[in-house]
Amino acid sequence: MTTAPTGETRWLTDEEQSVWRSYLHATTLMEDHLDRQLQRDAGMPHIYYGLLVQLSRAPRRRKRMTALARDAKITRSRLSHAVARLEKNGWVRREDCPSDKRGQNAVLTDEGFDVLARSAPGHVAAVRQVMFSRLTPEQVRSLGEIMQVIAGGLQPEGADADLPWLR
Amino acid sequence: MTTAPTGETRWLTDEEQSVWRSYLHATTLMEDHLDRQLQRDAGMPHIYYGLLVQLSRAPRRRKRMTALARDAKITRSRLSHAVARLEKNGWVRREDCPSDKRGQNAVLTDEGFDVLARSAPGHVAAVRQVMFSRLTPEQVRSLGEIMQVIAGGLQPEGADADLPWLR
DNA sequence: TCCATCTAGTTCAACTTTCAAGGAAAGGTC
């Protein structure tokens, strides 16, 4: 299976296949590693940690549910469950949105902030260890560009950008 | 928060943070996209598809459970559940290993092979669309190298490779 | 105002993943 079109299907070249496998391999290992690290050191999966980070950066450490879901790239359903769990831990609480009675704000509690502050150094160290400590500055720059290009092609806006009927 | 060590913790530089966010963003969007694509077109999540692919490439389209779990980078427990589901679909069956009575082979059925053959073109097209169609040949090569380096650092063997007491 | 429609968020059921526990066979070692 090499580079040329076979019938209707344009298969991947050998190099592309190899890159794709390396990609899957590396991303799987990394996600597993970080998930376990955070579960052990912070008592939550990576995605939940990301939610706390989002809230910690938001003005007044709170954010509308929909905005939080959008920024964390998860569904609103998943976020509802996640916030319910984080609320049970006392790390987040819900608050009615004053301007829209349908709305809820997720608010990072002081306790949540402390958990974040305590676990951040270990997490950063893990990220550095699995990724940045192994790459040259040139590779880091290149990886950044590559990921931006890929993400750009998958953005809600961007996804439509090259549909012909949108010009 | 810039580049210098703060107290004990060596935080990420601004560039590293930016790259890390792009990385998380892009990989999340890609995985979601491909998961949905496969769920829709093949009736299974990406990881299950990967199991069928592994089996299709194995001699006699069968593989020991442990080997399959290792190659697919998942736990044996997860694999047991997954194979149970695929077995219910008729795409895989289990078979006792003749040489080791503890062992099981997962065997790709003809029906499983057909599902794979039918869904592969769409999946390849999706992979090409989200990744390869957006990258220059140079970027593809670079991404491959980067992912190999990262994976190398996380391999079961490799993970121990730089622990000081192992020399 | 009335109504259709849209948006925010939750909930339910089905499914997947994880973790800890366990049974059964294989591989030493004495």
Added chain:
DNA sequence: GACCTTTCCTTGAAAGTTGAACTAGATGGA
């Protein structure tokens, strides 16, 4: 052979995710 340890795989319960259905409130006309 008896015993201990390891390996192979499964199981069950708890946790997490998904997609569809649903409620309540907002929005924009006619």
